[in-house]
Amino acid sequence: MKMKKSSKIIFTILGTIVAVYTLFPFYLVVLNTFKNANGIVSNPVGFGGVSFSQLMANISAVVNNSNFNFWYAFGTSVIITVLSLVLLALFGGMAAWVICRNKTKWSTAIYMVFIASMIIPFQVVMLPLISTFRDVSQFIGISMLQSIPGIVFAYCGFGGAMTVFILTGFIKGIPYELEEAAAIDGCSPEGTFFRIIFPLLTPVITTVTILNGMWIWNDYLLPSLMLGQNGKVKTLPVAVQAFVGSYVKQWDLILTAALLAIVPMIVIFLVAQKQIMNGMVEGAIK
Amino acid sequence: MAENSNKTKLLSYVLLAAGIAGLAFALVLDFSGSSAGFRGPLLVAGAIVFLVGLYFFPTVEHHRSIINFIFLFPLLFTFAVTVLIPLALGIVYSFTDWNGIRLTGFVGFSNYATMFKDPSFVWSVLLTFLFVIFNMVLINVIGFMLALLCTSKMRGINFFRASYFLPNLIGGIVLGYIWQFVFNNVLIQITSKWGMMNSILANTKTAFAAIVVVYIWQYAGYIMLIYVTGLTTVPKDVLEASQIDGANALTTLFKIKIPMIASTVTICTFLTLTSAFKQFDVNMALTNGTGSVADFMGSYLTNGTQMLALNIYNTAITKNSYALGQAKAVLFFIILASVSIIQVRISNSKEVEL
Numbered sequence A: 001m002k003m004k005k006s007s008k009i010i011f012t013i014l015g016t017i018v019a020v021y022t023l024f025p026f027y028l029v030v031l032n033t034f035k036n037a038n039g040i041v042s043n044p045v046g047f048g049g050v051s052f053s054q055l056m057a058n059i060s061a062v063v064n065n066s067n068f069n070f071w072y073a074f075g076t077s078v079i080i081t082v083l084s085l086v087l088l089a090l091f092g093g094m095a096a097w098v099i100c101r102n103k104t105k106w107s108t109a110i111y112m113v114f115i116a117s118m119i120i121p122f123q124v125v126m127l128p129l130i131s132t133f134r135d136v137s138q139f140i141g142i143s144m145l146q147s148i149p150g151i152v153f154a155y156c157g158f159g160g161a162m163t164v165f166i167l168t169g170f171i172k173g174i175p176y177e178l179e180e181a182a183a184i185d186g187c188s189p190e191g192t193f194f195r196i197i198f199p200l201l202t203p204v205i206t207t208v209t210i211l212n213g214m215w216i217w218n219d220y221l222l223p224s225l226m227l228g229q230n231g232k233v234k235t236l237p238v239a240v241q242a243f244v245g246s247y248v249k250q251w252d253l254i255l256t257a258a259l260l261a262i263v264p265m266i267v268i269f270l271v272a273q274k275q276i277m278n279g280m281v282e283g284a285i286k
Numbered sequence B: 001m002a003e004n005s006n007k008t009k010l011l012s013y014v015l016l017a018a019g020i021a022g023l024a025f026a027l028v029l030d031f032s033g034s035s036a037g038f039r040g041p042l043l044v045a046g047a048i049v050f051l052v053g054l055y056f057f058p059t060v061e062h063h064r065s066i067i068n069f070i071f072l073f074p075l076l077f078t079f080a081v082t083v084l085i086p087l088a089l090g091i092v093y094s095f096t097d098w099n100g101i102r103l104t105g106f107v108g109f110s111n112y113a114t115m116f117k118d119p120s121f122v123w124s125v126l127l128t129f130l131f132v133i134f135n136m137v138l139i140n141v142i143g144f145m146l147a148l149l150c151t152s153k154m155r156g157i158n159f160f161r162a163s164y165f166l167p168n169l170i171g172g173i174v175l176g177y178i179w180q181f182v183f184n185n186v187l188i189q190i191t192s193k194w195g196m197m198n199s200i201l202a203n204t205k206t207a208f209a210a211i212v213v214v215y216i217w218q219y220a221g222y223i224m225l226i227y228v229t230g231l232t233t234v235p236k237d238v239l240e241a242s243q244i245d246g247a248n249a250l251t252t253l254f255k256i257k258i259p260m261i262a263s264t265v266t267i268c269t270f271l272t273l274t275s276a277f278k279q280f281d282v283n284m285a286l287t288n289g290t291g292s293v294a295d296f297m298g299s300y301l302t303n304g305t306q307m308l309a310l311n312i313y314n315t316a317i318t319k320n321s322y323a324l325g326q327a328k329a330v331l332f333f334i335i336l337a338s339v340s341i342i343q344v345r346i347s348n349s350k351e352v353e354l
Helices: A002-032 A037-042 A052-063 A070-101 A105-117 A122-140 A148-172 A176-184 A189-200 A202-218 A221-227 A236-246 A251-271 A273-285 B002-031 B039-055 B063-093 B110-117 B119-151 B157-169 B172-194 B204-232 B236-244 B249-260 B262-277 B281-286 B308-318 B322-353
Strands: B293-296 B299-301
Touching: A002 A251, A002 B119, A002 B157, A002 B172, A002 B204, A037 A251, A052 A070, A052 A251, A070 A105, A070 A148, A070 A189, A070 A202, A070 A236, A070 A251, A070 B063, A105 A148, A105 B063, A122 A148, A122 A221, A122 B002, A122 B039, A122 B063, A122 B308, A122 B322, A148 A202, A148 A221, A148 B063, A176 A189, A189 B063, A202 A273, A221 A236, A236 A251, A236 B172, A251 A273, A251 B157, A251 B172, A273 B157, A273 B204, A273 B262, B002 B039, B039 B063, B063 B322, B110 B119, B110 B322, B119 B157, B119 B204, B119 B262, B119 B293, B119 B299, B119 B308, B157 B204, B172 B204, B172 B281, B204 B262, B204 B281, B236 B249, B249 B262, B262 B322, B281 B308, B308 B322
Parallel strands: none
Antiparallel strands: B293 B299
16 A cells, blocks of 8 residues: 555656656747747746736737738638538548448449558659649639638548548448438438438547648648748748748747747647547547 | 429429530630630539539439439549549659659659669668657657556546647647757757757757657657557456456556557557658758768768658759659658558557467
């Protein structure tokens, strides 16, 4: 019994040390956004030079910076993420249901292609993707690059495989009798899907949305290639990258920009901590 | 009822006709090189109207097939345009002199030959393998130890779990800059007292270690969560039985817990392997691949910390050698695919033995 108590203390101490290590960079970011440029360079760890008015000054300097255009980048990121997530959930659910409930050669083949495509790294398709999108834009006269619809389209394509994979696994577990009963009661196939199956998918759609959402919100490479480093439309990661590139070593501005980019994610995490952690795990296990 | 179905019939035919007409007209404009601004929206509208017409098509027999088609179409179409077509084109382009916009001819395997003769590329490949091995081992060991910590009976477990997982929420670009600050401005104040005047990121070897550390910091919390879930599935009565049989903590760990979560180990190994292989953001933001190597394959390198994914990006985007970059990307794909297949095979056979 005594042994147990001491090991408990050791574990707690160990855990605290690791927690300090994982949280220390965040602490440094928050702390230093309260300082001016000189204060950061001369004393990055201590509390010297910390003032609330300096934080406000830093934030307004970054938010009002025309190169960064924080609110615009933030809004663009929100629109792209939300649109992609809604469409992925809807189209993914529809496709997974068809694949799952039709045991034909075609549906199996489509499913296998989706699964196999999950090992394709983005790097191997990114260069032809940009040129294909450019050609398509010229051909049909809708801008696919440097436009929000184009990037949402791309995210639907790239997120589709994983979404279908997870949703198919879930739909398999829904009793087919439910759909038969609906059909006997005179429900059309599309009605069966939207009224019976889709509402049942809520928990797994939460999982898929969390996985895709973390990826899309934080993704840098795809938007930087499609939107361009200095294009009109920018997502938050692209804007941060461009901002840092033009203000090298101006840590007061860079750290404040980093803080502004982090805060939305942290807020969401604090609100939906359980769902996010469970969703990330379920997505990996399936 | 009959009147109603007649109306749907008419509606369906009208919509189908309108959709086809719209599509055809837009395509004619496209092929004739027209620059009319409405041709794009017309094409999209034509396709949508056509699908709606198809939905109302008066048939009982084929209604299910029509719904199947309409339901599959959006995702398959986007998937084909963004993944399948670029993949096929990419493999073809790697054998040509493609410059990102057009190509003039096939060059056979010369892109592949060029890249293997390039010391900086070979360096990147070897470095990536080293990075993958380091990360796969360290992240799994650390993640597993953290999971043991987080399943032991200690106070504030939820806080610890959340704080370990927190770095995983933030994108690699932002993380990279934060850590660049930590290394260049904070850590240097400590190391300079020991006589190391340069930042850790200035030396190739320590910079590489720094990338490994940052990546572990970002990823170990996620792997920990998966191990935690695995460990909680180990039945309590099995653990109790082993305790009664006199097994100590270490024996329980190696003889019971680890074998029982073998499938979790597989998942985590697979995840860390592929994600470390594809690492790009942290690499770019932290060092951007810089770092000097005095002598490798007889030449001086300036890309000492450049991983494969960043090398591909720089070859194509910065140096504008699209075909060469694409050939590297195809090799990247082949390596990743074969490693994944081998890894899955090995872990599957292991699971069967158990």
